[in-house]
Amino acid sequence: MTATARLEISRAEHAQRRGRLAQRLQDSGLSRICVFGPVRVAYLTGFHFAATERPVALVLSDAGDVTMLLPELEAEHYAHQCPDLPGPLTYPEYPGGGSGRHPLTVLADHLRTAPPGRVAADHDGYENRWGYRGPALSALLGQPIVDGLALIDDLRMIKSPAEIALIREACRWGDHAHRVMQDAITPGANELMVSHGASLQATRDLLAALGDRYVPKAREGLPANTMFISGANTAHPHGLHRNAGVQPGDVLVTGAYGVVGGYESELERTMHVGDPTPDFERYFAAMLGAQDAGLAALRAGRTCAEVEADVRAQIEGLGLTHLVRHHTGHAFGLEGHEHPFLDLDDHTVIEPGMIFSIEPGLYVPGLAGFRHSDTVLVTEDGAERLSLYPRDLPSLLIPVS
Template sequence: MDWFIAPEEYAARVIRVRAELVQRELDALVLFHPIRMAYVCGFHHLSTERPMAIVVPLDAGAGLGALVPHLEQEHIAAAHGVSRVKVYPEYPTGGTKHPMLHLADLLAEMGLARRTARIGYDSDGYLDINGYDGPTLSSVVMDGTETVPARDLIDRMRAVKSAAELRLIRQSCQWGNLAHRLMHENLELGRTEMDISLEASTEASRMMIATLGPTYRPLSMGWGMPALAMFHAGANTSLPHGLSNATGLRPGDILVTGAGADVGGYQSELERTMVMGEPTPEFVRHYDLMMRLQQAGFDALRPGRTLADAESDVSAAFVELGVPEMQRHHTGHGIGLEGHEAPFIDKGDPTPIVEGMVLSVEPGLYVPGLGGFRHSDTVVVTAGGVERLTYYPRDLDAMIVPI
């Protein structure tokens, strides 16, 4: 079972980037964000205080350029299409020359140190993380070289998934489904959120690794394990992003769960609202409202509309159901190499809905003192609407945990 993006797809992505460079009259694109770097050449890595960059030149006869610290020298060798690598020593102990000046040298070696050059970038310099401090890209290029913001170039490409990307996201949904099932089956009174989540995630990851084989490796550096299931319980669920705690499960607790998996760096999102024991009438009422709101989200997504249109439909459903004050966040977000990525189902996002987009649909209700109610499903936009890729049960009966 293949779990990776093939070299041919990376090559096709670079061709598309170069076509966009022509349209924007740019001579190159410099990428500092690790996900955008991974998208164009498969350089999945852990970003630290050491600057790294990928340079995509307009010249179709030239390969990609890369700036990496010495400790990533072997790692970059596995990236696709990179033919020129500038390696710098550990900084600042390796010398007085800042890594961004090594990037300027790389641009010169690639023929991009010209007064007439126009260089696009996703960020005007390396990311502000892990205590990094340094000059901007625009301050280190040759005088007269124009640097141009082009953050959206890669993100627009990422918004519509290829057949290969959809295959990996579907696999992620399958393993996320397994992790959630294992967690569901281990829900018991007195056990803690963290205990159950860790056990289910570990077992699902073991099964995933055994199935995908010895060549598999997780590419999302932020994941602790390839497959993940987790939840938080009780009144704490009234916080949309509540944190787990060490309190044991009690009768009547509301649970808001989450599960997913890393397959080739691609992710998915599965969330469910559950209850320990027989639900109260108040729980049932809010659960029904949640289901209606999520259905409104599914129905609102179809080509020919915008994501802002879809969000407006869901907001109207909140009003029609008499709970507008409970709408605390937008309906969903893109999913792919990141669990949250552009575009967004939000009134402020005018992005046209296009076949092949992968999104979460997760309008939620949050009732202080009672709990939260949110299902999240990963969907792909089709010609006629959406296909739900996450397939875990959604009905109330399936969400009642016997005690």
């Protein structure tokens, strides 16, 4: 990806993805697959859209032929994003727009005109969202639907050079957003105001730096985002914001990420306002050691479960297993969480090109939570941390005067 290229996946790469999926259909004895998940549709076509109650579906044949089911209101949007693909199959509106036909019956009629064969799908019908109700695809076709979710998502596990470049750029802006936020945190500062203000400033910086190379892929959210929660609330892994000011002695658990070409990064840090207590320093060091163990363990050829086992052994050696609330990490890319997971029951073999978060946490009830998270790329000979924000305690202290 050159310095002047638009920061997005090319049409040629989308075509390659569809070609690989078509080959997997052939290898599995499947004639076609229906793809309902919005992120999977975007992964295979480059069509990014606001997912609502109106069904959108991609039908891909074993020969690589594409049919897209869309509400009429998305047809022009689709043509703008995907001029290389055939015109869509449309319906007037959900649940029918006066046609007397549910949108999925339009899809089923199309499938019935195709040559007979086994049909797969990532879901047996459109996902229930925004009030949607509709029949199962299997019921409409009168035949079983093969679970084809893994056919697509296994392709998504290993990132291409273009995907890695986008995530690397997203990490750069996640790091920047975190720095803007950290510099703005002072005693008395409101969590919400600082978090949103820093996200907006970092987004301004990103847009100024990248110009028209930056291509938004969503209607909502900002390209650069950061936030934090504080105090004993951090003992909850997914604690909510408080409408309160930061106080000396507070522990902060932060999050920051960029979104570039639809791809996300992940960065989290544990911070302290003022001089840390001995208890804080002890738990911080334990958390950092656990993350170090995860970074050292992530290697091609190992399994996700083996990485988690190494991290758990590190924590168990400190007698702190009772403070663990979640697994060590997860893959991500177009979504904040993707398959596979660094978990004792996930035996997926790790391969070069996979990208994971490494984020073991320790949660001390009544005191605080302790968690760093970094974006890490698996390479041929090890692992590379793509989020480069400081991890050491002196760099993560908020001065009180």
